[in-house]
Amino acid sequence: MLSDEFLPELRVRRQALQRLLQREGVDGLWVSSNVNLYYLSGRVFSGHIYLPAEGELLFFVRRPVGLGGDGVHYVRKPEEAPALMTAAGVAMPRVLMLESDSVPYSEYMRYEKLFGRPEIRNGSAVLREARAVKTPREIAMIRRSGERHAEVYRTIPSLYRPGMTDLGLSIEIERQSRLHGSLGIFRIAGQSMEIFAGSVLAGDNADAPSPYDFAMGGGGLDRSIPVGADGTVLCEGMSVMVDVGGNFTGYMTDMTRVFSVGRLPDEAYRAHRVALDMQHEMAAMARPGTPAADIYNLCREMAVAAGLGEYFMGHRQQAGFVGHGVGIEINEAPVLAPRSRDVLAEGMVFAFEPKFVIPGTGAVGIENTFAVTDGGVEKLTICEEEIVSLG
Amino acid sequence: MLSDEFLPELRVRRQALQRLLQREGVDGLWVSSNVNLYYLSGRVFSGHIYLPAEGELLFFVRRPVGLGGDGVHYVRKPEEAPALMTAAGVAMPRVLMLESDSVPYSEYMRYEKLFGRPEIRNGSAVLREARAVKTPREIAMIRRSGERHAEVYRTIPSLYRPGMTDLGLSIEIERQSRLHGSLGIFRIAGQSMEIFAGSVLAGDNADAPSPYDFAMGGGGLDRSIPVGADGTVLCEGMSVMVDVGGNFTGYMTDMTRVFSVGRLPDEAYRAHRVALDMQHEMAAMARPGTPAADIYNLCREMAVAAGLGEYFMGHRQQAGFVGHGVGIEINEAPVLAPRSRDVLAEGMVFAFEPKFVIPGTGAVGIENTFAVTDGGVEKLTICEEEIVSLG
Numbered sequence: 001m002l003s004d005e006f007l008p009e010l011r012v013r014r015q016a017l018q019r020l021l022q023r024e025g026v027d028g029l030w031v032s033s034n035v036n037l038y039y040l041s042g043r044v045f046s047g048h049i050y051l052p053a054e055g056e057l058l059f060f061v062r063r064p065v066g067l068g069g070d071g072v073h074y075v076r077k078p079e080e081a082p083a084l085m086t087a088a089g090v091a092m093p094r095v096l097m098l099e100s101d102s103v104p105y106s107e108y109m110r111y112e113k114l115f116g117r118p119e120i121r122n123g124s125a126v127l128r129e130a131r132a133v134k135t136p137r138e139i140a141m142i143r144r145s146g147e148r149h150a151e152v153y154r155t156i157p158s159l160y161r162p163g164m165t166d167l168g169l170s171i172e173i174e175r176q177s178r179l180h181g182s183l184g185i186f187r188i189a190g191q192s193m194e195i196f197a198g199s200v201l202a203g204d205n206a207d208a209p210s211p212y213d214f215a216m217g218g219g220g221l222d223r224s225i226p227v228g229a230d231g232t233v234l235c236e237g238m239s240v241m242v243d244v245g246g247n248f249t250g251y252m253t254d255m256t257r258v259f260s261v262g263r264l265p266d267e268a269y270r271a272h273r274v275a276l277d278m279q280h281e282m283a284a285m286a287r288p289g290t291p292a293a294d295i296y297n298l299c300r301e302m303a304v305a306a307g308l309g310e311y312f313m314g315h316r317q318q319a320g321f322v323g324h325g326v327g328i329e330i331n332e333a334p335v336l337a338p339r340s341r342d343v344l345a346e347g348m349v350f351a352f353e354p355k356f357v358i359p360g361t362g363a364v365g366i367e368n369t370f371a372v373t374d375g376g377v378e379k380l381t382i383c384e385e386e387i388v389s390l391g
Numbered sequence: 392m393l394s395d396e397f398l399p400e401l402r403v404r405r406q407a408l409q410r411l412l413q414r415e416g417v418d419g420l421w422v423s424s425n426v427n428l429y430y431l432s433g434r435v436f437s438g439h440i441y442l443p444a445e446g447e448l449l450f451f452v453r454r455p456v457g458l459g460g461d462g463v464h465y466v467r468k469p470e471e472a473p474a475l476m477t478a479a480g481v482a483m484p485r486v487l488m489l490e491s492d493s494v495p496y497s498e499y500m501r502y503e504k505l506f507g508r509p510e511i512r513n514g515s516a517v518l519r520e521a522r523a524v525k526t527p528r529e530i531a532m533i534r535r536s537g538e539r540h541a542e543v544y545r546t547i548p549s550l551y552r553p554g555m556t557d558l559g560l561s562i563e564i565e566r567q568s569r570l571h572g573s574l575g576i577f578r579i580a581g582q583s584m585e586i587f588a589g590s591v592l593a594g595d596n597a598d599a600p601s602p603y604d605f606a607m608g609g610g611g612l613d614r615s616i617p618v619g620a621d622g623t624v625l626c627e628g629m630s631v632m633v634d635v636g637g638n639f640t641g642y643m644t645d646m647t648r649v650f651s652v653g654r655l656p657d658e659a660y661r662a663h664r665v666a667l668d669m670q671h672e673m674a675a676m677a678r679p680g681t682p683a684a685d686i687y688n689l690c691r692e693m694a695v696a697a698g699l700g701e702y703f704m705g706h707r708q709q710a711g712f713v714g715h716g717v718g719i720e721i722n723e724a725p726v727l728a729p730r731s732r733d734v735l736a737e738g739m740v741f742a743f744e745p746k747f748v749i750p751g752t753g754a755v756g757i758e759n760t761f762a763v764t765d766g767g768v769e770k771l772t773i774c775e776e777e778i779v780s781l782g
Contacts, residue, residue, distance in 0.1 A: 033582060043614035046583060046602040064600030064608065064617070065708045098496070104582065105491045105499040106513065122497065171569040178562040184587030185616050191495065192437060194425060196575030209455030211437040217455065223434035224641025224719070225576050226455070250615025317456045328615070 006042040009137045013040060014057060017130045021053040027093035028052045029123050030111055032078075033102050035187060035328045036127055038250065048078050052090055060084070082115055092116060097123025102189070132325055132333035133347040139371050139380075141249040142327070142349055146369055146380035149246030149253045152176045153383045156242060156259065160390040166229035166240065167221065170200040173244050186245045187252070187329045198244030199228035206241055206363035209317035213331075215353050216241065216314060216363055236262040239362035240390065241355070245330065246381075254326050254351035255381040256367030259390050268364050271356040272387055274306045275365035278322075278354040279385075286370070286377045292334040292342040296322045299354050300338070308356055315357040323352040326369055348372040349380070397433040400528045404431060405448060408521045412444040418484035419443045420514050421502055423469075424493050426578060426719045427518055429641065439469050443481055451475070473506055483507060488514025493580070523716055523724035524738040530762050530771075532640040533718070533740055537760055537771035539571045540637030540644045544774050547633060547650065551781040557620035557631065558612065561591040564635050577636045578643070578720045589635030590619035597632055597754035600708035604722075606744050607632065607705060607754055627653040630753035631781065632746070636721065637772075645717050645742035646772040647758030650781050659755050662747040663778055665697045666756035669713075669745040670776075677761070677768045683725040683733040687713045690745050691729070699747055706748040714743040717760055739763040740771070 017040075021029060031037060031049040038044045040051065046063040059072045060081045073084045082092065092115045098108060101124035112120055134142065152173065159172040174197045178184065186195055193212045201218045210217025210227045219230040234240060238261045246253035258272060278299045286295060299322045303312035313319040321340075325332030326349055334342030334350055344350075348371070355365030366385055370377040408431075412420060422428060422440040429435045431442065437454040450463045451472045464475045473483060483506045489499060492515035503511055525533065543564065550563040565588045569575065577586055584603045592609045601608025601618045610621040625631060629652045637644035649663060669690045677686060690713045694703035704710040712731075716723030717740055725733030725741055735741075739762070746756030757776055761768040 034585060038615055044585070044602055044617055046604075063602045063604075063708065066600055100496045101498075102495050102582070104493050105489070105496050106515070107492075108496040124497070167569075171566055174569065175562055175566045178558075178565065181612075183613050183616050185585060187585075191424060191493070194435070194576060194578075209457055211435055211454045213437075213454075221572075222574050222641055224429055225574050226435055250613055317454065 003042060009135060010040070010042065012135050013130070014051065016133070017051060017126070018053055020126045020130055021051070021097070024097070024121070024126060026053060026095040026097050026121055027091070027118070029097040029126070031099065032107065032111070033099055035189070036099065038328060039131060047075065048081065050081065050085065050090070052093070055090065058085060058088065058090065078111065078114060093118050095119045095121065097121050097126060099124050099127065128333050131327055133345055134327060134349050134371070135347070138251060138327065139347065139349065141251040142253060142369065142371070143380050145246050145248040145251055146253040146255070146382070148180045148248040149255050150381055150383040152180050152246070153242065153255065153257050156257070157388060157390055162391055164234050166200045166202040166205065166232045166234065169234065169240065170197070170229045170244070173200065173242060177244060177246070181248045183247050183250070185247060187247070189329045189331050193331070194225060195227055196225070200244065201228065201241045201363050202232040202234055203238040203362045204360065205230045205232050206239070207315050207357045207359060213319070215319045215321070215355055216243070216357070217317060234261050234390070237264060237361065239264055239268055239358070239364055239387070241363040243367060251328060252326050252330050253369045253381050254330060254353070254367055255369060255383070256353060256355070256365065257383065257385070258364050258387045260387050261390055263389070264361055264387065265358070268358050268361045269387065271308055271311065271358055272364040274302060274308060275354040275356065276385060278302055279352060279366055279368065282352055283377055286344055286372065287375055288344055288346045288372060290344045292336045292340040292344060293338055296336045296338050296340070303356070311356040311358060313355060315359060322354050323350050325350045344372050346372055346374050394433060400526060401431070401433065403526050404521070405442065407524070408442060408517070409444055411517045411521055412442070412488070415488070415512070415517060417444060417486040417488050417512055418482070418509070420488040420517070422490065423498065423502070424490055426580070427490065430522060430719060438466065439472065441472065441476060441481070443484070446481065449476060449479065449481065469502065469505060484509050486510045486512065488512050488517065490515050490518065519724050522718055524736055525718060525740050525762070526738070529642060529718065530738070530740065532642040533644060533760065533762070534771050536637050536639040536642055537644040537646070537773070539573070539639040540646050541772055541774040543567045543571050543637070544633065544646065544648055547648070548779060548781055553782055555625050557591045557593040557596065557623045557625065560625065560631065561588070561620045561635070564591065564633060568635060568637070572639045574638050574641070576638060580720045580722050584722070585616060586618055587616070591635065592619065592632045592754050593623040593625055594629040594753045595751065596621045596623050597630070598706050598748045598750060604710070606710045606712070606746055607634070607748070608708060625652050625781070628655060628752065630655055630659055630749070630755055630778070632754040634758060642719060643717050643721050644760045644772050645721060645744070645758055646760060646774070647744060647746070647756065648774065648776070649755050649778045651778050652781055654780070655752055655778065656749070659749050659752045660778065662699055662702065662749055663755040665693060665699060666745040666747065667776060669693055670743060670757055670759065673743055674768055677735055677763065678766055679735055679737045679763060681735040683727045683731040683735060684729055687727045687729050687731070694747070702747040702749060704746060706750060713745050714741050716741045735763050737763055737765050
């Protein structure tokens with residue numbers, strides 16, 4: 001099941017997570033979500049993984065047929081796992097972590113009974129902490145995603161046709177993404193946020209409040225998925241903000257660029273400049289040890305100082321963050337928000353997205369994905385950052 | 392928040408669900424998932440709904456700003472709900488249902504404390520039961536989705552180019568779907584199944600086992616999402632099975648058609664004919680009162696009688712069902728499987744998908760979405776059903 005070339009990588013991930021399990025004083029972690037199965041095996045399968053605080057991983061696979069390798073056991077149901085663990089000489093956990101923030105209640109109650117009712121603790125935070133710091137291999141996958149993401153964005157001016165709607169432009173960008181190798185799927189942690197490929201926001205639709213916790217909303221096409229493009233015809237003087245997800249490798253990049261139909265009001269260019277200045281300041285201050293909240297607070301102060309506080313991260317409804325970790329999912333740690341306790345560490349990867357909504361014009365600003373290096377940050381989504389005029 | 396034209400529809404849905412709550416002897420249901428918020432309000436929002444066993448719904452909205460209407464209360468967190476309920480003269484529930492099969496454990500524990508620790512029961516089955524029987528309005532939305540879905544499929548022969556891969560064809564079908572109004576998003580109940588827009592399976596990739604519980608698998612492009620097209624170049628003698636989701640209205644249709652590159656072996660046409668015969672037999676037997684398992688068992692018997700048992704619903708890995716309810720999500724009740732206890736009822740909508748995998752050729756068969764009427768079934772996805780030759 002595990003490709004040989006993945007085994008050294010797996011050892012690094014396993015050991016990092018085991019250090020956290022040992023720190024927390026627990027005996028093991030039972031993994032059931034697709035994203036964490038992928039993280040700990042290099043592929044999505046139907047089944048479970050048991051990670052003891054010391055020793056090797058055990059993979060309990062239900063589907064697909066035909067996988068093999070060290071530690072792989074085929075099972076029809078998770079209740080078969082304990083006997084297989086015992087046969088493999090692995091002790092039953094007395095203190096066990098589950099993915100309590102994502103496992104549905106009914107499933108949790110089933111897992112709780114598997115190992116003779118051990119003490120259960122919430123392992124979601126530990127997984128989030130481990131996954132926040134990417135390995136060199138993960139950063140390489142994100143970098144590769146970023147390169148293709150940028151290639152797609154470079155095609156955008158050529159996709160524009162006068163009279164197009166935001167949706168029409170989005171459809172052509174989605175197609176280019178797929179032609180450039182996008183896997184399509186847009187993974188978001190938690191149940192509350194949903195989106196298809198991403199969002200293209202034109203004019204005042206950028207200010208339409210959404211139920212979702214994205215940086216910008218948009219009314220969407222239907223009340224069943226109220227986010228993103230709403231069918232606005234692209235007109236002279238409108239900004240067009242493109243924030244379509246990049247998932248070319250199983251690891252996501254997040255990247256936003258702004259286009260204009262003709263020329264925008266000066267206020268829009270000024271706000272865009274402030275966003276680029278924020279990115280400049282962030283890149284100057286961010287390094288291992290920087291509190292994520294400090295970055296948010298600096299941006300907020302810069303917005304207010306520029307007289308743009310009421311447009312910062314939305315107008316009718318404002319997002320409470322200016323950046324977020326990305327990886328297998330789009331909303332990982334760290335969170336760049338005023339009360340975040342996250343601190344940057346080498347290997348973290350985050351999207352930084354200072355944006356403004358200018359009423360009557362639309363959204364401006366920037367978003368790039370950065371990796372935290374030993375002494376600063378490295379931008380992984382490299383593409384023109386000025387507002388590009390369409391047509 | 393609720394559009395006026397939705398209010399009569401809402402009353403029907405509310406009353407149907409309240410009859411189930413009363414049957415189960417519970418005082419109320421607390422709803423937190425996007426799909427069920429949509430079902431009970433006609434829109435997705437961030438927040439919660441309380442449905443008492445008698446009386447009106449209460450909507451506790453966190454986002455978006457700007458909603459209004461009867462029963463709408465803005466809250467920052469669910470803990471504010473009980474006081475608002477008391478102020479509205481709504482009794483605290485002594486027996487409360489939660490969506491236990493989908494609410495994450497941590498969230499469940501939070502809701503459990505909201506109302507002074509009532510007895511909690513699993514409300515997932517009741518919601519599934521209510522949603523399985525569609526209202527006339529819901530069926531109209533599914534019918535509209537089916538019409539557009541069929542329009543997209545009719546374009547497929549014109550999208551084919553010699554030398555194309557399964558992925559290349561999928562990308563053009565995805566674009567046509569969006570141009571015909573697809574909302575893109577593909578909702579699946581549960582955490583274990585994932586897919587982007589749908590699957591296009593060419594040749595032996597149809598037999599590649601997948602971790603997901605779809606009728607057919609496919610290896611996919613990457614181990615992070617191992618399902619569907621894998622980059623196979625479409626070659627003479629291959630079948631190409633198109634099973635791309637239809638979501639044009641918030642309600643989904645499911646529909647599969649088979650294309651060929653040139654001519655397929657006779658065995659493939661024969662198996663396809665058996666699948667069409669199964670559809671004919673299903674349509675003759677299905678009506679309110681028909682056990683869903685009977686439909687599966689009949690199909691299985693027909694497959695065996697035709698000497699095609701080992702290819703039915705897959706070959707290397709076989710799916711254990713021949714159909715499933717569709718609606719807001721792709722995997723609703725009823726389930727057409729050997730041990731299903733579901734019984735067809737007027738208003739149910741299900742996808743029926745008898746399929747075979749012929750080694751060396753690929754997948755053949757059919758899938759359509761049907762509504763159960765008072766005396767039978769009505770097909771909602773109407774489009775050529777024979778194998779259509781490309782190019």
